[in-house]
Amino acid sequence: MSAAVVAELEAALPGRVTTDPAALRALSTDRSGHVGEGLPVAAVLAESVEDVQHVCRTASAHGTPVVARGAGTGLAGGATAGDGEIVLSLERMDRVLEVSPQNRLAVVQAGVINGRLDAQLAEHGLWWSPDPASKDISTVGGNIAMNAGGLLCAKYGVTRESVLGLTVVLADGRRLDVGRRTVKGVTGYDLTALMIGSEGTLGIIVEATLRLRPAVSGETPTLTATFSSIVDAAAASSALVHAGHIPAAMELLDRPCLDALTSFTGEDPSQGGQAFLLLQCDGESAAAELQACAAILQSHGGRVQVARDQAEAQRLFGLRRQMFPALEARGTPLIEDVAVPLDRMADAFAEIRRIEQDCGVLIPTAAHAGDGNLHPTFSFEGHRVPERIWEAAGRIFEMALAMGGTLTGEHGVGLLKRRWLVDELGADQFALQRQIKELFDPAGILNPGKVFAELSR
Amino acid sequence: MSAAVVAELEAALPGRVTTDPAALRALSTDRSGHVGEGLPVAAVLAESVEDVQHVCRTASAHGTPVVARGAGTGLAGGATAGDGEIVLSLERMDRVLEVSPQNRLAVVQAGVINGRLDAQLAEHGLWWSPDPASKDISTVGGNIAMNAGGLLCAKYGVTRESVLGLTVVLADGRRLDVGRRTVKGVTGYDLTALMIGSEGTLGIIVEATLRLRPAVSGETPTLTATFSSIVDAAAASSALVHAGHIPAAMELLDRPCLDALTSFTGEDPSQGGQAFLLLQCDGESAAAELQACAAILQSHGGRVQVARDQAEAQRLFGLRRQMFPALEARGTPLIEDVAVPLDRMADAFAEIRRIEQDCGVLIPTAAHAGDGNLHPTFSFEGHRVPERIWEAAGRIFEMALAMGGTLTGEHGVGLLKRRWLVDELGADQFALQRQIKELFDPAGILNPGKVFAELSR
Missing domain, CATH: 3.30.465.10 (Uridine Diphospho-n-acetylenolpyruvylglucosamine Reductase; domain 3)
Known part of the structure; x- marks a missing residue:
């Protein structure tokens, strides 16, 4: 049957269908490190809305699953595809x-x-x-x-x-x-x-x-602050929000993150500190706001340094953006993505340190500190998350939910967070969401097994 | 059967159920001027989530419709209730x-x-x-x-x-x-x-x-501008947005609005102008932004006056908030609520003037000019919108949709815009939305007949 689907697609969409195993392999994973079972039957590189409509009509007629993807940068396995599935890439629709x-x-x-x-x-x-x-x-x-x-x-x-x-x-x-x-x-x-x-x-x-x-015009003054503990740094970030400031960006790295970054880039932006905060303001009152933020961070024990110029600010953010490659260099990464209310951020970091100890795993954790979004990360060998790491991750999810937070702030549920979905949504909402899925996709051909583990449960 | 429902509610929710006809009449309309047929069987003034749950359970058991309401300030008939329905007021849940x-x-x-x-x-x-x-x-x-x-x-x-x-x-x-x-x-x-x-x-x-x-701190500098035509005023507002400004508020009134306001309040803020714009900036750079806005308005023919102080600014916005009572004083109002893309606002005003002529009705039109949201209004006697007014309103809806806009920017569909719903949504989306309604409310007891005219269509 899959041969028939592929033949139909190839006939209708010449030059847009590939069955080359190397291409299929590349198009069936994301950045989560997760690999599906087997290879998709084909990948379609759609060039128009009509192409996508054609793929969906064909897939519907045959009951073949369709896994859509952009650039495959997802971190939750949402674009993972495998046996018997069609990959639908939207990369060529780039106008x-x-x-x-x-x-x-x-x-x-x-x-x-x-x-x-x-x-x-x-x-x-x-x-x-x-x-x-x-x-x-x-x-x-x-x-x-x-x-x-x-x-x-x-x-x-x-x-x-x-x-x-x-x-x-x-x-x-x-x-x-x-x-x-x-x-x-x-x-x-x-x-x-x-x-x-x-x-x-x-x-x-x-x-x-x-x-x-x-576009936001003017300078974007930037500062860094180092702290003698990550809990202090998180508390300082929360205090700043409590005082009514909204920096454009406020990025927090703990010591294990800094270690990974240092060994990857050769540079430790914290110069040996236990925590590193990178903060940028923008808009008309950016300079005054940066000063006010600096004062609050200092009063919470931060050692503050204002970036000399925009070039240095860009370099610092460039370094922050190396965080993910730095972690990838250590093994297959599992990047978690909990969010907690702002006043629980320090507690969350403290609890993550406890979980590290209890489970005997290292959990480098970066945070978008202005919105309480934490990325605890794990590294392992191979493509299968070890149970020990799942156990630690599960404890982090429980912590976030107990604090009134969420198990995913921005990465999505995909494959990797399905098993905790019902814990956050509750049984009634879980059931309603599944019914919405069935309403839009009664045959269950759109990215099956993602978000919801199985529709027949 | 309705007697049984009322008895059950009264027994379970003592002091929270009324069947007094005057109270029911007051609780079964909104500010649209639309009146339902007959009177609801009862109104429940819920005091807790549990009260609301009880009403819904009882209503479900009996198949009795429930019409929820806050303060009844809606303008689309969304909270209108009538024969055989339970009104569920949330006014007492005010903590x-x-x-x-x-x-x-x-x-x-x-x-x-x-x-x-x-x-x-x-x-x-x-x-x-x-x-x-x-x-x-x-x-x-x-x-x-x-x-x-x-x-x-x-x-x-x-x-x-x-x-x-x-x-x-x-x-x-x-x-x-x-x-x-x-x-x-x-x-x-x-x-x-x-x-x-x-x-x-x-x-x-x-x-x-x-x-x-x-809270936004500091002064909120305010200006008024008068224009010799509403189309010019709309074009000036659009130019200001195009130039990258986002005033906190930008309110536009045409001459028929100003006439209604003048006869209601005794004051014409435009001093005889054909259009009146009220603009306020806030935030750190408010004063500079107001100056820049003033220059753009002047270059588009606006006669600009900056408000002396906050008291005058407040008085001007107070006057703007009298617009709806001023229209209500002229008869039963029908307030439309289309939104159009910003660059079509001047065209929309021009078209409304044409519709006025064609249909022989006056259409005072106010606009939230920063987001292209127009409120064309009609006045009539009694509680039934005359067909001539529906015809003019219908032409305005068609205009908004043809411009890539919407038939309701902020008031909702309620009863009064149901007949145009499918024109905006298209048949497929209309059907999907109805299926979502059925999924959440399979017995159809929640505010039946609102948004969607009838579920069995």
């Missing part, structure tokens, strides 16, 4: 269809690279604020499918708040346009928000109307 | 349960009045940004159920962007907690966003976790 400074919006295809969009918008004095660490290689469609976060969310919001409308291809191949080109709009239920973060399980996002902001 | 400056959030019951919450948050230096014109009398729960907008959305977003989580009572009485206490969170589908703006048709919103901002 910016419209930039409208008058309406502060852009219309783009799903495969546009975030960094390339940034550059194009900058020419118009505009900016799309979602800013994942992977922006130079990840796609806008992937951002939206995962409701990705990033470094600037405390001040500028998550992806959902920067999307006005979507074009989606449903499981059966129908094209659905949701949302609008206006800031406001309350006609019916908000299916745009429902699609954002649905991880390819409700429909394939093929185009998006993005809400833009005027 | 602020938690204010957390550390986490920049508040947890409130649905019946809290917006203005009272504002005052309470101000003591903590915090602010919940949704700012409907009715804020002194409307409830937070009503805001959320309608995804209300207001005067500050272009800069501070709509209600959806300021809600982190909700407690909802489902049709069958189950309590559902959706969302979280963190800024970020992507576990499963975004049911919080799905509930926001669902107009009481998917569940009863009983509590909300609100995302707060630091």
Whole structure:
């Protein structure tokens, strides 16, 4: 049967279908390190909405699963594909269809690279604020499918708040346009928000109307602070938020992170400190706000250094963006992604240190400290997460939920967090969410097994 | 059968059920002027989540419809109740349960009045940004159920962007907690966003976790500008947005609005102009931004006057908030609520003038000019919208949709915009939305006939 599907796709979409095993292997994993079982039957490199509709219609007719993907930078296994599945890559749909400074919006295809969009918008004095660490290689469609976060969310919001409308291809191949080109709009239920973060399980996002902001002008003064403990550093970050400040970015690294970074880059930005905070302000009052933040950090024991110039600031953020490659260099990474209320951040770091001890695993943890989003990370050999690491990760999830937080702030559920989903949602909400999935995808062909472990449970 | 329902409710909820006809009449309309057929069987003034659960369980057992309401300030007939229905008022659930400056959030019951919450948050230096014109009398729960907008959305977003989580009572009485206490969170589908703006048709919103901002400090410099035509004024507003400015508020009134306001208040803020713009900036660079805005308005023919002080600014906004009472004084109002892309605002005003001529009706139109949200209004005698007015309103809806806009920017669909719903959503999305309604409320007891005209279509 899979031969028939492939033959149909190849006939209808010449030059856009590959069955080459090396290509399939590359197109069936993400950055989670997780590898699916077996190889997909084919990968389609769609070039148009119609191509995507054709894939969905064909897959529906044959009951063949479809796993959509952007650049494959996901960290939760959401784009992992295997035996009997079709990979649907949106990478070739990489056109910016419209930039409208008058309406502060852009219309783009799903495969546009975030960094390339940034550059194009900058020419118009505009900016799309979602800013994942992977922006130079990840796609806008992937951002939206995962409701990705990033470094600037405390001040500028998550992806959902920067999307006005979507074009989606449903499981059966129908094209659905949701949302609008206006800031406001309350006609019916908000299916745009429902699609954002649905991880390819409700429909394939093929185009998006993005809400833009005027580019932030002026200098972006930056400081670093080192602390003698990560708990103190987290408490200082929370105090700063409590005092009413919203830095554009506030990144926190603990000592195990700094160790990994130092051995990867040869540089320890904390100069031997136990914790390192990187903070940037923007906007008209940026300089004054940086001063105020510096004073609060100092009063909490931080040793503060203001970056000399924009070049040094960029270098420091560039170093922060090396954090993930530095961890990858240590083995297969498992990157967790809990978020906790801001006033529990110090407690969360303290608890992670306890879990490290109890489980005998090292857990380098970075945080987007302005929004309580922590990335505890693990390293292991091979492609199978050891049970010992799952145990530690599970304790971190329990901690986050007990604090009123969430098991994933920005990476999504994918494959790797499914087993904890019901713990966060509760049985009633879990059931309702599964019913929504069934409503949009009754045959269960869209990214099956992701988010929800099995539909027949 | 309705006697049995009432008896059950009275026995279980003593002191919280009324069948007094005058009370029922008052509790079965909103500010749309629309009156339902007959009187509800009873109204329940719920005092707790458990009360609401009890009402939903009882209503489910008997198949009796439930119409939830806050303060009844809606403008689309969404809270209209009639024969055989139970009114469920949330007015008595008016407690602020938690204010957390550390986490920049508040947890409130649905019946809290917006203005009272504002005052309470101000003591903590915090602010919940949704700012409907009715804020002194409307409830937070009503805001959320309608995804209300207001005067500050272009800069501070709509209600959806300021809600982190909700407690909802489902049709069958189950309590559902959706969302979280963190800024970020992507576990499963975004049911919080799905509930926001669902107009009481998917569940009863009983509590909300609100995302707060630091209160905006400093002066809020304000200007007025008069123009010799409303089309020029709209074009000037759009130019200002195009130039990268985001005033906190930018309110536009045409001459028919000014006539109504003048005869109601005795004051014409435009001093005989054809259009009147009221603009306010806030934040650290407010004064400089106001100057820049003034220059742009002047270059588009605006006669600009800067408000002397905060007292005058407040007086001007107070006058703007008299717009709705001024229109109500002329007869029963029908207030439309289209939104168009910003660069079409001048075209929209020009088209409304044409529709006025063609249909022989006066259409005073106010606009939240920063987000392209227009309120064309009609006046008539009695409680039934004349067909001539529906015809003009229908042409305005068609215009908005043809421009890539929406038929309701912030008031909701309710009863009054149902007939155009499918035109905006398209048949496929309309069907999907109806299926979502059926999934949450299979017996169809939650606010039946609102948003969707009939479920069996």
